[in-house]
Amino acid sequence: MVQEPGWGQIHAGRVEKGAAMKTFGFKIDPLTGEDYYEVYLRGRQLLNDSHLNKASAFTKEERLSLGLDGMLRSGVSSLDTQANRAYEAFLRKPDDLERYIYLAGLQDRSETLFYRLLLDHLEEMVPIVYTPTVGQACMQMSHIQRRYRGIYITPDNIANIDQIFQGLSQPQVNLIVVTDGERILGLGDLGSDGMGISVGKVSLYVAVGGVHPAVCLPMCLDVGTNNPRLLEDPLYLGIRRPRLRGAEYEELVEKFILGVKRNFPGALLQWEDFAKQTAFKNLDRYRERILSFNDDIQGTGSTALAALMTAMRIKKSRFQDERYVIVGMGQAGTGIALNILAMLKEEGLSAEEARKHIFAVDMQGLLIEGDPLLEGPQEPLAQRHEAVQGWQLDDPSRIGLADVIRNAHPSVLIGVTAQPGLFSEAILAETAKHSERPIVLALSNPTHKCECTPEAVWKATDGKGLVATGSPFAPMDWKGQTLLASQCNNMYIFPGVGLGALVCKASRVTDRMFFAASRAISEFVTPAQEAMGLLLPEMKDIRQVSAAVAAAVGIEARNEGLGRLLDDSQIEAIISKAQWEPKYASYRPGTIRHAD
Numbered sequence: 001m002v003q004e005p006g007w008g009q010i011h012a013g014r015v016e017k018g019a020a021m022k023t024f025g026f027k028i029d030p031l032t033g034e035d036y037y038e039v040y041l042r043g044r045q046l047l048n049d050s051h052l053n054k055a056s057a058f059t060k061e062e063r064l065s066l067g068l069d070g071m072l073r074s075g076v077s078s079l080d081t082q083a084n085r086a087y088e089a090f091l092r093k094p095d096d097l098e099r100y101i102y103l104a105g106l107q108d109r110s111e112t113l114f115y116r117l118l119l120d121h122l123e124e125m126v127p128i129v130y131t132p133t134v135g136q137a138c139m140q141m142s143h144i145q146r147r148y149r150g151i152y153i154t155p156d157n158i159a160n161i162d163q164i165f166q167g168l169s170q171p172q173v174n175l176i177v178v179t180d181g182e183r184i185l186g187l188g189d190l191g192s193d194g195m196g197i198s199v200g201k202v203s204l205y206v207a208v209g210g211v212h213p214a215v216c217l218p219m220c221l222d223v224g225t226n227n228p229r230l231l232e233d234p235l236y237l238g239i240r241r242p243r244l245r246g247a248e249y250e251e252l253v254e255k256f257i258l259g260v261k262r263n264f265p266g267a268l269l270q271w272e273d274f275a276k277q278t279a280f281k282n283l284d285r286y287r288e289r290i291l292s293f294n295d296d297i298q299g300t301g302s303t304a305l306a307a308l309m310t311a312m313r314i315k316k317s318r319f320q321d322e323r324y325v326i327v328g329m330g331q332a333g334t335g336i337a338l339n340i341l342a343m344l345k346e347e348g349l350s351a352e353e354a355r356k357h358i359f360a361v362d363m364q365g366l367l368i369e370g371d372p373l374l375e376g377p378q379e380p381l382a383q384r385h386e387a388v389q390g391w392q393l394d395d396p397s398r399i400g401l402a403d404v405i406r407n408a409h410p411s412v413l414i415g416v417t418a419q420p421g422l423f424s425e426a427i428l429a430e431t432a433k434h435s436e437r438p439i440v441l442a443l444s445n446p447t448h449k450c451e452c453t454p455e456a457v458w459k460a461t462d463g464k465g466l467v468a469t470g471s472p473f474a475p476m477d478w479k480g481q482t483l484l485a486s487q488c489n490n491m492y493i494f495p496g497v498g499l500g501a502l503v504c505k506a507s508r509v510t511d512r513m514f515f516a517a518s519r520a521i522s523e524f525v526t527p528a529q530e531a532m533g534l535l536l537p538e539m540k541d542i543r544q545v546s547a548a549v550a551a552a553v554g555i556e557a558r559n560e561g562l563g564r565l566l567d568d569s570q571i572e573a574i575i576s577k578a579q580w581e582p583k584y585a586s587y588r589p590g591t592i593r594h595a596d
């Protein structure tokens with residue numbers, strides 16, 4: 001008789017001493033070399049496990065050997081047929097939020113089927129499980145919550161972090177995406193409703209990067225919220241109190257990091273959607289102590305760098321031939337500006353020379369040395385007083401964007417402000433006066449927050465401007481030619497960086513690895529795509545782009561002495577083998593083992 005483990009048995013039935021029972025293990029048959037999963041669940045529990053459930057795709061043999069007889073309708077569907085059935089259901093949903101809820105439900109039922117469907121309809125579904133609909137879902141998460149996914153750490157349970165991690169049933173954890181929900185996309189503090197963003201990023205790690213879904217863990221540090229809408233909402237499911245701050249917050253983060261290191265040594269941690277100050281502090285404090293990076297600072301910064309690299313190639317110019325204005329010194333703006341600074345230095349400019357090329361504008365106007373509002377990472381981006389002497393200003397108390405355009409003649413405009421229309425007709429016309437082929441990155445999301453449309457740039461520059469935007473825009477015909485604007489989103493970077501760092505066992509994620517990733521992305525853009533104005537690859541190629549990014553990261557890790565010592569072709573081969581494809585593994589019933 002097949003034994004179905006009950007609760008007590010699950011906790012007593014430990015595969016390793018001190019660990020909860022795993023639901024399955026990755027195995028290879030030594031005789032045949034076949035890969036298979038040794039499955040420890042039976043019957044209804046197997047059907048309820050999203051990593052293992054095949055539903056109608058369980059074969060007749062599996063139904064008998066895994067205690068499923070009678071629990072399924074007799075028809076056996078292939079994964080493709082299941083995906084067709086699921087697509088029909090998806091299309092029946094009336095709006096994007098309902099489509100999100102449907103896909104979340106599907107992911108809870110069968111990860112393999114969810115990822116098959118997502119990969120088959122990537123361009124249609126990425127905007128649902130990810131930006132922009134994931135934002136809408138996070139706004140209402142306590143109202144649409146279905147099954148829980150991932151792990152919530154709170155001030156009340158941080159002391160039990162080891163038990164919590166050891167209670168996970170997945171076979172291993174290699175990748176963690178964590179948020180504290182304080183700055184979700186451009187939507188502000190969403191408390192632990194922000195878990196949706198960790199879940200969405202993990203979905204892209206799997207679909208786009210090819211990381212195995214059973215080794216990923218979305219996490220949320222629920223440390224309260226300062227959002228009155230949530231605090232007053234009777235349905236809100238997070239901790240109902242103001243955010244933990246200062247030493248208490250830092251202590252919790254420290255215990256969290258130590259918990260991750262103790263339980264999952266070698267795992268990669270992605271910081272996601274923290275508020276700016278916390279984001280920089282955590283990155284700085286932990287990047288040498290744990291394999292980690294910040295997606296909003298480094299990920300977005302590197303995607304923008306890739307777009308700029310392509311633009312330079314199209315223009316046949318170097319970074320030092322351009323002058324840059326970056327408006328909005330949040331995480332993305334600062335990350336982009338620091339990357340440009342690094343490229344200028346790589347081209348041989350001194351820090352002082354490089355500084356002269358960058359005009360960073362925030363709330364207070366152009367950043368100038370000595371400004372008491374300057375934050376740590378912004379110091380090398382502030383202009384010297386001499387650089388702006390003699391400028392003609394609209395208002396002598398503040399140097400605004402229009403002043404910078406008129407006096408400094410920048411050829412690259414980067415907006416990360418969430419101020420729609422900031423790059424007005426007048427701004428674009430003035431820019432075009434001094435630069436025949438300006439580069440404009442209007443990165444604010446969603447669409448209605450964009451600093452300008454691609455069309456406005458092409459109108460101001462007679463179709464010569466090079467544009468990328470945060471949200472997707474339709475192509476445009478310009479004098480018989482099709483012009484395109486790329487979507488500049490960190491999804492081009494993080495899945496590949498994560499895959500490369502993990503597979504090549506990097507001990508840290510360095511800035512040079514991000515540069516290598518940016519180069520790999522830019523090199524993926526073909527001359528034909530460049531001719532249409534694309535600065536980044538097309539979404540349909542994103543899985544191969546992620547493999548190229550992963551290989552570039554692995555090679556750079558090796559070169560820096562931080563990763564596996566393999567030659568380039570070996571690295572490419574292990575990356576391509578590592579990319580998980582959504583298809584059903586074969587299962588063999590394993591014996592449920594008990595702790596001694």
Ligand SMILES: O=C([O-])CC(=O)C(=O)O
Nearest residue numbers: 131185186273296489490
């Ligand atoms: O998730 C995205 O689309 C980009 C991102 O990291 C953010 O806006 O915070």
Ligand SMILES: [Mg+2]
Nearest residue numbers: 185272273296
């Ligand atoms: Mg983010």
